[in-house]
Amino acid sequence: MKLSVLDQTPTPNGQTSQETLQHTIELAKVVDDLGYNRIWYSEHHGSPNLASASPEIMISHIASTTKRIRVGSGGIMLMHYSPLKMAEVFKTLSTLHPGRIDFGVGRAPGGDRFSTLALHEGRHPNVLNSYDKLMETMMFMTETMPEDHVYSRTLAAPVGAPLPEVWLLGSSGSSAAQAGRFGIGYSFAQFISGDLSSSMLDAYRKNFTPSEFMEKPQINVGYFAMAAETEEEAEYHAASLDLNLLFLDKGMPFQILTPEEALNYSYTEIDKMQIENNRKRFLVGSAKQVAHTLREHEEKFGISEAMIGTISHSHEARVQSYQLLAKELL
Template identity: 35%
Template sequence: MPYALSLLDKSPVPEGATAAEALQRTVALAQRAEQLGYQRFWVAEHHGNPGLAGSAPEVLAAHILARTSRIRVGSGGVMLQHYSPFKVAEQFKLLAALAPGRVDLGVGKAPGGLPLSTRALQAVHDKTAKPDFAARFAELDAFLQNALPAAHPLAGAVAQPQPPSLPERYLLGGSPDSAALAARHGWNFTYAGHFNGDPANIERSLKVYREAAGRAPSLALYALVAPTQAQAERVVGALRVFKLHLPTGQTFNLPSEQAAAEFARQAGVSEYRLEETRPHVIAGSQSHVREQLDALAERYGIEEFVVDTPVTGFADRLASVELLAGAFDAVAA
């Protein structure tokens, strides 16, 4: 079945490089993705991490929109728990007015950083009246569509400007509950397969969304293409994810044991459980990765993949993006 390809970039800062260089490379990658025919280019939100330069996706997206002309650009995603839904609606309506028909608003539930960053982001929140994510999400949707209920405490506030068309809206999640929430508000749903690759959970979540929304979700995943299988596996290397289990029942995915221990320290937790996993990365030659994507599209009914290349080196990321596009060009030819 045919499907679209899109990219997610985290603006990694390789050892010896600067954040400015990392951001310049993200822009260059977006420009090359546009030339290669990718559907959309998303930038992520991470806080307090010197290895990732993208802390404000709305700012970076604006910069990329100004330096491209056709590709859709957006957030993958805004970590909504930190922000006023009204302000997020204003930001993305403004982007949609600047670049009509090219803006995506993706939102996520995760904190996107360690506890100290989260506390700093939420320092002015009213701790006695903090809404849950579903309530904040519903409020964002209402501000985008100028549809806040008359009984709402903020009724009458209108997020400006009014763009020619609203951003395309995506909820990024990894559970049936997130899929149901997206469908309930008429949003697109992107399953975060790069963080939760359990096939049974993917199947349940996508089924919930498809049955409730009547349309296909998209699937985000890790993939890397190299000239040979051996080269791809060598580039990916010993990629690991460390799932931190806190006594509260909360879980967080961290890139290393050290990052997990620092997260627990900042959270004031001395006892925790750490689960080391190897995330599923589709890594290999053009034909191998194409076969794997074809199989996933067939199995889950996917019409769009959002590909995250989980390496820091720009040359490897660029080569992977070019080779992946080339796999489809070769088939078309």
């Protein structure tokens, strides 16, 4: 199984954004050396505890400081941007780092309504044209805009650039078939919904049509995960994300407290039930236990790449989790 990384650049309570981004660079170098397949950066707006609002800038820097790992967006929230600009950005990145750039696209806003309004300069965005914008972006990238299209006389520079891989991100399965028809990769966010199913992935494979971006279907599945030497140690560090997810379920701000603070939090019985339910999205245990679950999913769903997002208060525990999983699976 291939292993990859989703880095949401979490900023634990008490840590500065500068420290977070330095840790981001350190982690990228570690997983590059370990043999991870790709690393993606998310796009979040308006959050003091998530430092990546501009994945395209993160990609440029990380690709320059690593050797072989693919680097991409997980994802660009295309509703905020023009297809021409995104095509130019990722053609430039792919020219600078040929064969290493991924253009992962999400259809969500990546922030609250206030951030979305600001990104659109006070106008309400049209969220119904996400697939049209993605198709236009890909036509700009391949320089195949139809002659009767309003943009037919516009080229996205640099001309003749090597193409990035293009991926569509989804969390409900509704976009799986569309990703197949576009001939691009499909990334399912198990860490959001916890509802991975064979029928969803089969819909992608059944509808897949080869394109200039991909000859064969590619799927990866994103998981929250915390692995450690022992199950007890993993549970200790996982307490921070358990509480964070509970806060988000209650509409509270994203924040990453220490494991001690999380373990001493006053949970109601309903809170405990919600945390248990959220564990469908979150793999926690010794590295052998987590690896066993991933191998089970590989066999059951036919997936060959797991994209791991590890959020903890301790940077050292986070790095160790990726190291231990690499030892078990790579």
